Every structure is written in C-alpha cells, then in structure tokens.
Amino acid sequence: DVKVTQSSRYLVKRTGEKVFLECVQDMDHENMFWYRQDPGLGLRLIYFSYDVKMKEKGDIPEGYSVSREKKERFSLILESASTNQTSMYLCASSLGGGAGGNTIYFGEGSWLTVV
Amino acid sequence: EDKVVQSPLSLVVHEGDTVTLNCSYEVTNFRSLLWYKQEKKAPTFLFMLTSSGIEKKSGRLSSILDKKELFSILNITATQTGDSAIYLCAGYNAGNMLTFGGGTRLMVKP
Numbered sequence: 162d163v164k165v166t167q168s169s170r171y172l173v174k175r176t177g178e179k180v181f182l183e184c185v186q187d188m189d190h191e192n193m194f195w196y197r198q199d200p201g202l203g204l205r206l207i208y209f210s211y212d213v214k215m216k217e218k219g220d221i222p223e224g225y226s227v228s229r230e231k232k233e234r235f236s237l238i239l240e241s242a243s244t245n246q247t248s249m250y251l252c253a254s255s256l257g258g259g260a261g262g263n264t265i266y267f268g269e270g271s272w273l274t275v276v
Numbered sequence: 277e278d279k280v281v282q283s284p285l286s287l288v289v290h291e292g293d294t295v296t297l298n299c300s301y302e303v304t305n306f307r308s309l310l311w312y313k314q315e316k317k318a319p320t321f322l323f324m325l326t327s328s329g330i331e332k333k334s335g336r337l338s339s340i341l342d343k344k345e346l347f348s349i350l351n352i353t354a355t356q357t358g359d360s361a362i363y364l365c366a367g368y369n370a371g372n373m374l375t376f377g378g379g380t381r382l383m384v385k386p
Contacts, residue, residue, distance in 0.1 A: 196376075201285060203364060204319075204376040220277075251318060265374065267318035 164188075167252050167268035174275050180239040182271050184252030190266075193235035194253040195219075195227060198270075204251060210235055242275045249273075278303045280367050282377035290385050293355050297380045300347040303367035309341050309348045310374070312364040319364055322350070355384045 168183045186193065192211050196204040196219075206219030208227040216227050224246060228236045235254075239246055252268040279302045289295055301309060308326040312319035323332045325341035325348055332339050336355075341348045352359055360383050366374040 194374075201378050203280075203282075203378040204366075204374075206373070206375075209373070265321075269317045 165252055165254050165266050165268040167250075167271045169271050170269065172271065172273045174239075174242045174273065176243060176275055178242050178275075180242050180273065180275075182237040182239075182250055182252075182273070184235045184237070184254075184268055185233050186235075186252075186254040186266070187233065188254070188266070189232065190254040190256055191232075192255045193229065194255075195225075195235065195237045196251045196253065197221070197248040198251055199248050207237065207250075239273075242273075244275050247273060247275045278367055278369060278373070278375040280365060280375050280377035282363075282365055282380050284380060285378065286381040286383070288383045288385065289355055291356055293384075294351065294353045295355060295382060297350040297352075297363050297365075297382070298347065299349070299365035299377055301365075301367040301375075301377075302346060303369050303375060305370035306343070306367060307370050308368045310366045310368060311339055311348070311350050312366065314362045314364060314379070315360075322363075324368075352382075355382075357384050357386055360384045 165186045194209040195207045198204050205221050207225050210216045210229040226238045250271045255265040281300050283298045308324050310324050311322040323339045328343040336353045339350045362379045362381050364379045366376045
C-alpha cells in the first residue's frame with residue numbers, strides 16, 4: 162500500500178515560532194502537495210512540487226515556504242507562525258504525467274494550533 | 277483560476293433518508309471530477325468521473341457527471357449513521373492539479 166506519512170499529527174506553537182511540517186511518501190511519486198483545510202473552505206493548495214528541488218506556488222502560498230531536497234520528502238515551513246495559520250495541513254502525493262485522480266494519496270493530516 | 281462549488285454546506289438527515297450532494301465546477305483543461313469522503317482523518321477516494329451521463333455506483337452511493345452543465349451529483353440512498361462525514365468534490369485538470377470545493381458536511385441521525 163502507498164503510504165504518505167506526516168510525522169507531526171498535533172502541534173501547538175507560539176506566534177512567531179518557526180514551524181516545520183514533514184511529509185514522506187514511499188511510492189516514488191513525482192508530485193507532492195501541501196494543502197490546508199479549514200471549515201467551509203475545503204482544501205486549499207499552498208504549494209506543490211513536481212520534482213526534486215522544484216516547487217510551485219498554489220492558491221495561498223503567503224506565509225509559507227517549502228523544501229524538496231529528496232524525492233520522497235516534502236516539507237512545509239512556516240517562517241513565523243501566526244494565529245491565522247491555525248489549521249489542519251494535509252500532504253498528498255501522486256504519480257506524474259497522465260495519472261488519473263485516483264492515484265492521489267493523502268497523509269493523515271497535521272493539526273496545528275498557533276497561540 | 278479553477279473553481280469548484282459544493283452545496284449544500286451542511287445537511288442533517290435521519291437514517292434511511294436519501295441525500296443528493298451537488299458540485300459545480302469551472303476547470304480549465306478538465307480531465308475528471310472526483311468525490312472523496314472525509315471522516316476524522318484524510319479524505320478517502322469514492323469516485324472518479326470522466327464521462328458525461330455514465331453513473332458510477334458503489335453500494336448505496338452513486339454519482340454522475342454532466343460535462344455540458346459542468347456539475348456532478350453524489351447520491352446516497354438509505355443513509356446510515358456511518359455515512360456522516362464531509363464529502364468533498366474536486367476538479368482534476370490536465371496539469372495533474374486538483375481544485376477542491378468547500379465540502380458538504382453530512383450528519384445522519386439515528
């Protein structure tokens with residue numbers, strides 16, 4: 162089975178702290194994504210990456226950065242956490258080029274609270 | 277910019293009722309429409325629809341796509357409390373990108 166692992170499930174951070182959310186997938190997928198999910202807003206794409214060291218901004222990149230040094234690992238970074246970044250963060254991965262939607266796999270989510 | 281809108285925002289029904297969830301989309305270079313069910317953790321895949329008018333069915337759940345009117349519906353018959361969840365639809369474009377709707381929160385009461 163494909164596995165997408167988010168190492169931190171529940172985090173509480175203070176305003177201004179730097180936050181790292183890690184995501185690892187074990188199926189050699191080219192594409193990796195970071196979403197945040199808020200009530201009534203669904204999943205919104207923050208950043209995605211289609212190859213090592215490649216990244217593209219999604220719909221809401223402000224206040225976030227990402228790192229993809231290895232194919233299996235995609236990290237989301239909050240340089241200076243703010244309370245409006247309290248949310249659930251979902252990592253996902255998929256095969257590259259021509260793959261159908263049912264090959265997108267999600268991690269279990271990281272619940273971040275910024276106080 | 278791709279856009280997906282779901283309605284209603286939330287729904288409360290009793291066991292045994294039939295529900296219809298709606299999803300409209302505007303997706304450039306549209307490839308497919310996907311439905312997911314999300315309980316406490318990550319979304320789990322339900323259906324992928326690529327062709328108009330062909331119903332996909334899985335047990336009590338079914339879904340259909342209308343590519344002319346740019347919408348899809350998800351039907352759940354004889355609802356059970358275990359159907360309580362957030363249902364998400366997403367448009368998938370040729371660039372392998374998913375755009376999600378805001379979700380419909382379904383609560384099924386015993």
